[in-house]
Amino acid sequence: MADVERWHVTVEVFYDPTHEFDEATCLKQVADELARMGFVSSCDAAKPVTAKKLPAGFPLPSTKNIAAMDASRGRILEYEFQNLTLCGILAEPGQFFQRHVVRDVFDKLA
Numbered sequence: 001m002a003d004v005e006r007w008h009v010t011v012e013v014f015y016d017p018t019h020e021f022d023e024a025t026c027l028k029q030v031a032d033e034l035a036r037m038g039f040v041s042s043c044d045a046a047k048p049v050t051a052k053k054l055p056a057g058f059p060l061p062s063t064k065n066i067a068a069m070d071a072s073r074g075r076i077l078e079y080e081f082q083n084l085t086l087c088g089i090l091a092e093p094g095q096f097f098q099r100h101v102v103r104d105v106f107d108k109l110a
Contacts, residue, residue: 012098026051
């Protein structure tokens with residue numbers, strides 16, 4: 001098999017807190033979902049490493065945090081860099097949830 005370029009990614013997964021967390025099940029679901037989204041060619045192409053249940057709940061930025069990120073993004077875009085692609089949470093206005101971030105990153109890198 002030819003050398004395949006590999007990219008390391010981190011995926012946030014949100015489970016119903018009433019369900020018991022199982023690492024193996026979580027890793028399989030993540031690989032399957034990445035394949036369904038077209039982020040990887042198949043669930044076998046994703047090589048999950050670990051899944052951790054975090055003690056804190058879902059992080060939500062304050063309106064002050066969002067305004068600061070919007071201002072930072074605006075200042076960066078003013079430079080009109082030709083070799084920079086903004087990716088991640090709030091890389092685009094209002095882009096916060098994982099399903100939007102992952103799709104945006106995939107589209108920008110594809």
